[in-house]
Amino acid sequence: MSGESEPSEPVVHGALMGGFAQACVNLNIVAGRRATALLADIDMGRWFPLSKWMEIERMVGESYANVEPIRLKLGIEMMRLWYHGGPGKALIHRGADFLHFQTGSHGIASVIRGPREVVGSFDLAEFDSDRGHAVIRSSTPFDKTIERGVLIGGVMAPGDLYYVDVTNDGDPNRLVVEFH
Amino acid sequence: MTLDEILEGRDPDRLSELSREDMRRLFWMYKGLLKRVERDTAYWQATNDNLRTAYERLDEQERELARAYQTIRQDLEIAQQVQHALLPKDHPEMLARFEFSVYHKQMTEVGGDYYDFYRLRDGSHAIGVFDISGHGVSAALIMAYLKAQLVQTMEQVSRPRDIVEYLNNATVGFLREVRRYATVNFVAFGERTFRYVCGGGYGVLVRGGEVHTFNKGDPFIGLRRRAYSEYELPFETGDVLALYTDGMVEAQDSAGADYSTRRLHELVRTNSELPANQILQRCLDDYGQFRRVDADDITLIVLRRRAA
Numbered sequence: 497m498s499g500e501s502e503p504s505e506p507v508v509h510g511a512l513m514g515g516f517a518q519a520c521v522n523l524n525i526v527a528g529r530r531a532t533a534l535l536a537d538i539d540m541g542r543w544f545p546l547s548k549w550m551e552i553e554r555m556v557g558e559s560y561a562n563v564e565p566i567r568l569k570l571g572i573e574m575m576r577l578w579y580h581g582g583p584g585k586a587l588i589h590r591g592a593d594f595l596h597f598q599t600g601s602h603g604i605a606s607v608i609r610g611p612r613e614v615v616g617s618f619d620l621a622e623f624d625s626d627r628g629h630a631v632i633r634s635s636t637p638f639d640k641t642i643e644r645g646v647l648i649g650g651v652m653a654p655g656d657l658y659y660v661d662v663t664n665d666g667d668p669n670r671l672v673v674e675f676h
Numbered sequence: 677m678t679l680d681e682i683l684e685g686r687d688p689d690r691l692s693e694l695s696r697e698d699m700r701r702l703f704w705m706y707k708g709l710l711k712r713v714e715r716d717t718a719y720w721q722a723t724n725d726n727l728r729t730a731y732e733r734l735d736e737q738e739r740e741l742a743r744a745y746q747t748i749r750q751d752l753e754i755a756q757q758v759q760h761a762l763l764p765k766d767h768p769e770m771l772a773r774f775e776f777s778v779y780h781k782q783m784t785e786v787g788g789d790y791y792d793f794y795r796l797r798d799g800s801h802a803i804g805v806f807d808i809s810g811h812g813v814s815a816a817l818i819m820a821y822l823k824a825q826l827v828q829t830m831e832q833v834s835r836p837r838d839i840v841e842y843l844n845n846a847t848v849g850f851l852r853e854v855r856r857y858a859t860v861n862f863v864a865f866g867e868r869t870f871r872y873v874c875g876g877g878y879g880v881l882v883r884g885g886e887v888h889t890f891n892k893g894d895p896f897i898g899l900r901r902r903a904y905s906e907y908e909l910p911f912e913t914g915d916v917l918a919l920y921t922d923g924m925v926e927a928q929d930s931a932g933a934d935y936s937t938r939r940l941h942e943l944v945r946t947n948s949e950l951p952a953n954q955i956l957q958r959c960l961d962d963y964g965q966f967r968r969v970d971a972d973d974i975t976l977i978v979l980r981r982r983a984a
């Protein structure tokens with residue numbers, strides 16, 4: 497896929513899809529033949545329709561009665577894989593770097609493409625190192641609990657911070673990060 | 677004393693000596709630990725809840741499976757009754773002319789072996805023995821289909837060759853479509869002879885102490901349209917005829933050896949002076965001692981012409 501023009505249909509990069517699928521397998525959300533089929537289906541170098549991501553999200557939602565803690569863990573596990581088994585370690589060195597990586601939706605733009613009104617943004621809106629406070633404004637189509645997990649996992653992954661939490665009380669699109 | 681030294685376990689009583697910065701680190705470490713425990717506890721609680729839900733679903737599916745199995749069992753019992761009803765029961769006209777004994781055993785509730793006695797349009801008696809490929813309900817349904825087709829066929833023609841050829845032509849299209857076929861052994865009795873058509877079936881005549889094996893080289897029913905051959909053999913008072921399917925002769929002993937046609941034919945020959953039911957019983961006794969396990973449906977018919 498060329499980088500010059502946006503595709504008319506939203507697409508998600510295979511690396512992100514692969515990380516998501518692998519996290520599902522690692523947490524035994526899918527297992528056995530379904531796990532093999534899910535992973536075999538994903539080529540890390542390709543772009544996939546956003547609908548495929550949504551299909552997996554739906555599958556996770558339908559698999560569990562109490563799904564929110566699972567979604568949170570899924571996001572954390574994805575970022576653990578991204579940092580320790582993927583390109584993350586080369587891109588960020590401190591927890592705060594992961595937050596800066598989101599400036600101008602830089603992070604999200606590398607893994608999802610398509611009409612802006614559909615793919616939305618995932619942008620660092622506030623950052624205060626002294627207070628250990630940051631705000632991410634998110635308007636992506638992804639599940640917000642998984643996104644909270646992604647932020648927690650991404651900020652914790654380098655291992656330089658003792659405390660990380662992400663809340664979105666009141667406004668699901670405003671992800672408040674506390675880090676120390 | 678630094679926080680790292682205390683955490684390494686050197687002297688926990690000296691926490692008060694920590695710098696403000698180390699105390700601050702310790703505070704966030706502790707809070708971070710609590711937060712992780714909180715998240716992990718929620719995760720494991722959810723996993724536990726989900727496991728319970730999964731078990732409940734499994735229980736429900738098990739109950740559904742049991743209900744479905746019960747329905748299948750009932751259907752199979754009915755299918756078995758229907759299949760038994762399709763086999764011949766009372767045949768006084770045959771008994772008046774022939775002394776005979778039948779052994780018929782299906783591997784499952786319903787099976788693919790089928791035999792029947794007929795009265796042809798020219799008044800002669802006949803026997804058909806068929807072995808439909810496969811087992812179970814589908815083979816039984818094919819059996820019912822063949823029986824219905826045979827009834828229609830025998831309203832049209834009466835020579836064994838014509839009957840089998842007509843039956844094959846009428847059924848080959850459907851049987852090929854459902855990928856099934858059937859061996860055929862059709863025997864029509866005359867006054868002192870019988871005529872037969874044999875495609876994959878088994879037959880042996882013992883006459884005057886000699887064994888005459890059926891020529892079984894004609895095609896199975898349902899493979900292709902082709903002309904069939906008809907053969908005639910003498911069949912007089914005292915002669916013994918045995919018709920059977922492959923279930924018995926292809927069964928194996930614990931060493932992997934087949935029971936074999938030769939063994940069965942020899943057994944019929946050496947006991948050919950006995951009544952038909954005793955010949956059959958001798959065969960079954962010998963087979964029972966030989967075979968390790970039944971591997972297929974079994975049909976064995978032993979027949980002797982009565983004195984006129």
